[in-house]
Amino acid sequence: MNPVLVEAWRGPAVESFHRGALVVVDAGGQAVWSLGDVQRPVFPRSAIKVLQALPLVASGAAQALGLTDAELALACASHNGEPGHADTAAGVLHRLGLDASALECGAHWPGLDTAGRALAAAGREPTALHNNCSGKHAGFLCLACAMQGGAKGPDLQRFVRGYVQPDHPVMREVGAALEAATGERLAHAPMGIDGCSIPTYALPLKAWALAFARVATGQGLSADHARAAQRLRQAVARSPFHVAGTGRFDTRVMERLGERVFCKVGAEGVYCAALPEQGLGVALKMDDGNTARAAEVVMAAVIEALLPLSDDERQVMRSLSDVTLRNWRGTEVGALRAAQALRALSSA
Amino acid sequence: MNPVLVEAWRGPAVESFHRGALVVVDAGGQAVWSLGDVQRPVFPRSAIKVLQALPLVASGAAQALGLTDAELALACASHNGEPGHADTAAGVLHRLGLDASALECGAHWPGLDTAGRALAAAGREPTALHNNCSGKHAGFLCLACAMQGGAKGPDLQRFVRGYVQPDHPVMREVGAALEAATGERLAHAPMGIDGCSIPTYALPLKAWALAFARVATGQGLSADHARAAQRLRQAVARSPFHVAGTGRFDTRVMERLGERVFCKVGAEGVYCAALPEQGLGVALKMDDGNTARAAEVVMAAVIEALLPLSDDERQVMRSLSDVTLRNWRGTEVGALRAAQALRALSSA
Numbered sequence: 001m002n003p004v005l006v007e008a009w010r011g012p013a014v015e016s017f018h019r020g021a022l023v024v025v026d027a028g029g030q031a032v033w034s035l036g037d038v039q040r041p042v043f044p045r046s047a048i049k050v051l052q053a054l055p056l057v058a059s060g061a062a063q064a065l066g067l068t069d070a071e072l073a074l075a076c077a078s079h080n081g082e083p084g085h086a087d088t089a090a091g092v093l094h095r096l097g098l099d100a101s102a103l104e105c106g107a108h109w110p111g112l113d114t115a116g117r118a119l120a121a122a123g124r125e126p127t128a129l130h131n132n133c134s135g136k137h138a139g140f141l142c143l144a145c146a147m148q149g150g151a152k153g154p155d156l157q158r159f160v161r162g163y164v165q166p167d168h169p170v171m172r173e174v175g176a177a178l179e180a181a182t183g184e185r186l187a188h189a190p191m192g193i194d195g196c197s198i199p200t201y202a203l204p205l206k207a208w209a210l211a212f213a214r215v216a217t218g219q220g221l222s223a224d225h226a227r228a229a230q231r232l233r234q235a236v237a238r239s240p241f242h243v244a245g246t247g248r249f250d251t252r253v254m255e256r257l258g259e260r261v262f263c264k265v266g267a268e269g270v271y272c273a274a275l276p277e278q279g280l281g282v283a284l285k286m287d288d289g290n291t292a293r294a295a296e297v298v299m300a301a302v303i304e305a306l307l308p309l310s311d312d313e314r315q316v317m318r319s320l321s322d323v324t325l326r327n328w329r330g331t332e333v334g335a336l337r338a339a340q341a342l343r344a345l346s347s348a
Numbered sequence: 349m350n351p352v353l354v355e356a357w358r359g360p361a362v363e364s365f366h367r368g369a370l371v372v373v374d375a376g377g378q379a380v381w382s383l384g385d386v387q388r389p390v391f392p393r394s395a396i397k398v399l400q401a402l403p404l405v406a407s408g409a410a411q412a413l414g415l416t417d418a419e420l421a422l423a424c425a426s427h428n429g430e431p432g433h434a435d436t437a438a439g440v441l442h443r444l445g446l447d448a449s450a451l452e453c454g455a456h457w458p459g460l461d462t463a464g465r466a467l468a469a470a471g472r473e474p475t476a477l478h479n480n481c482s483g484k485h486a487g488f489l490c491l492a493c494a495m496q497g498g499a500k501g502p503d504l505q506r507f508v509r510g511y512v513q514p515d516h517p518v519m520r521e522v523g524a525a526l527e528a529a530t531g532e533r534l535a536h537a538p539m540g541i542d543g544c545s546i547p548t549y550a551l552p553l554k555a556w557a558l559a560f561a562r563v564a565t566g567q568g569l570s571a572d573h574a575r576a577a578q579r580l581r582q583a584v585a586r587s588p589f590h591v592a593g594t595g596r597f598d599t600r601v602m603e604r605l606g607e608r609v610f611c612k613v614g615a616e617g618v619y620c621a622a623l624p625e626q627g628l629g630v631a632l633k634m635d636d637g638n639t640a641r642a643a644e645v646v647m648a649a650v651i652e653a654l655l656p657l658s659d660d661e662r663q664v665m666r667s668l669s670d671v672t673l674r675n676w677r678g679t680e681v682g683a684l685r686a687a688q689a690l691r692a693l694s695s696a
Binding site: 001008010011012013015016017018019041043104105106107108109113116117118119120121123131190191192193194195196197200202268269286287288289290294327328329330331333334 | 349356358359360361363364365366367389391452453454455456457461464465466467468469471479538539540541542543544545548550616617634635636637638642675676677678679681682
């Protein structure tokens with residue numbers, strides 16, 4: 001039974017609460033903090049896009065194609081589908097002689113409601129470019145370009161057809177990066193299909209945390225992967241808008257803390273983070289799959305507990321781990337609060 | 349510790365799960381089925397709008413103003429903010445000589461995304477009429493009209509200012525109906541402020557279930573309240589679009605089953621239902637507050653278990669209690685499933 005990590009208060013009472021598991025490990029795989037069952041296999045969903053982007057950089061594709069910070073950040077992103085996101089993805093595809101039709105992630109309305117309504121007001125429909133995973137998929141196509149000796153246009157198009165299938169060479173390359181980063185074998189891991197149609201593999205939370213400790217430090221990674229991890233962390237720190245977007249947790253945190261934190265949300269209440277200065281990796285999963293109001297609050301409390309912060313920075317993080325809830329008229333009605341089990345770490 | 353009531357599967361594994369409590373009682377207050385802690389006080393949120401609408405009918409206001417089935421259903425609704433909902437609320441206000449400015453529920457974009465985008469495409473902004481509670485609030489203003497001897501326009505406007513406050517005469521009348529229906533006193537119940545600014549009181553789940561058994565049967569209610577309950581159930585059965593809207597669970601279920609079920613969703617994973625033919629009331633609350641994918645699945649399984657259904661009806665309910673999940677490309681990726689603890693009832 002996992003502990004309560006977040007409480008949702010209304011007036012004087014806890015109205016709802018969220019259980020979950022959390023583990024923080026060093027690059028040697030030693031758990032420095034652990035709550036709940038961290039051995040249960042967890043589908044990491046979008047929280048590990050940075051791992052899936054390692055081959056994009058390590059293969060030389062990113063350099064050969066001259067990918068910018070924004071484009072690399074977008075490769076690690078679950079973005080809002082704002083114009084700045086969709087346009088950046090389109091730019092990457094253009095360089096490959098491809099267009100949105102090459103993406104196999106599917107289309108959905110922008111995650112940011114105002115972006116969706118603006119699109120509708122302009123009489124437009126969303127395309128695969130607005131899919132929150134479009135940057136990751138564009139990154140896969142860049143990797144494919146490198147794997148095919150720089151092929152572009154129709155030649156590349158032929159090679160990448162079906163690239164989301166587990167046995168496609170591109171997806172095998174991505175899977176190999178996951179195995180290298182976690183030290184686990186995927187062959188026997190439960191496999192599901194992600195929202196964007198690529199495979200997702202369930203591994204123990206601790207394995208994902210270890211991969212992020214390696215991303216934080218480079219330890220345990222090949223030299224190419226270590227350099228790739230550093231480059232990707234740097235790109236996101238320089239262009240945090242592109243990893244999420246307006247108002248989003250990851251964007252707000254990395255705008256504020258820069259390269260001191262790399263954090264990334266995943267669907268179903270998953271969060272991972274790399275803390276380079278501490279040499280630590282973090283992975284957490286809420287039992288109920290609640291991301292927006294549960295996993296984020298936990299991640300904020302973890303960052304608050306593990307990083308030395310200025311008063312200003314602490315205030316920002318506290319506003320994300322102890323969130324005032326207001327109703328439609330702006331009246332304060334309650335709060336989301338990191339539970340005592342999490343606050344205990346600060347004093348540990 | 350409440351049991352797992354819903355599992356979210358991805359491929360071969362349970363990815364997330366939802367715990368909660370559930371109780372089914374008869375009009376004598378006897379629990380015929382109970383799972384988890386049903387004594388814990390629960391804010392019922394919007395699940396009890398039918399109770400809050402009892403004075404609207406019992407006072408004679410509904411009849412005096414000639415409220416239609418659609419308007420009464422809207423008084424019990426958490427609606428999508430579709431044109432058919434907003435226009436119906438506006439019609440009620442018009443009859444009172446009031447407009448949307450009299451509503452104190454606040455404005456928000458329609459709950460149905462397509463309705464929000466259509467509004468945006470027309471260059472419009474949402475008003476309080478689009479608030480999912482606008483019908484309930486319009487109903488409060490009708491009650492106020494009756495309480496003031498039929499006052500309308502500026503006279504009524506003066507009386508209703510601040511009507512959402514717990515000590516306003518309108519809200520005291522509504523609170524009295526809650527006390528009558530549950531048999532509980534609100535004075536010592538934890539009080540919170542709801543999304544639409546009116547007070548919400550936490551009472552044991554069992555008390556809410558009893559109130560719905562009374563709504564189902566009329567037993568234990570005053571004659572006026574019993575008639576009001578019957579009229580409201582009938583109105584919703586005749587106009588199920590107005591209690592929720594396009595694609596919504598309550599609308600789909602009551603379109604199909606008519607007066608055999610009155611069910612109503614609330615925020616934070618609450619659901620209540622009245623089953624007139626069985627003489628039963630149902631109340632449930634998910635620990636994590638998940639309504640859309642957890643509380644609905646539980647309610648579907650409860651209806652499936654308690655009602656004699658035709659094969660067609662059973663298939664519809666099963667599609668709501670065992671839900672296939674598809675990703676953006678339409679690929680089947682998993683399922684939401686009522687847990688064994690719930691399925692056990694059918695065979696009990």
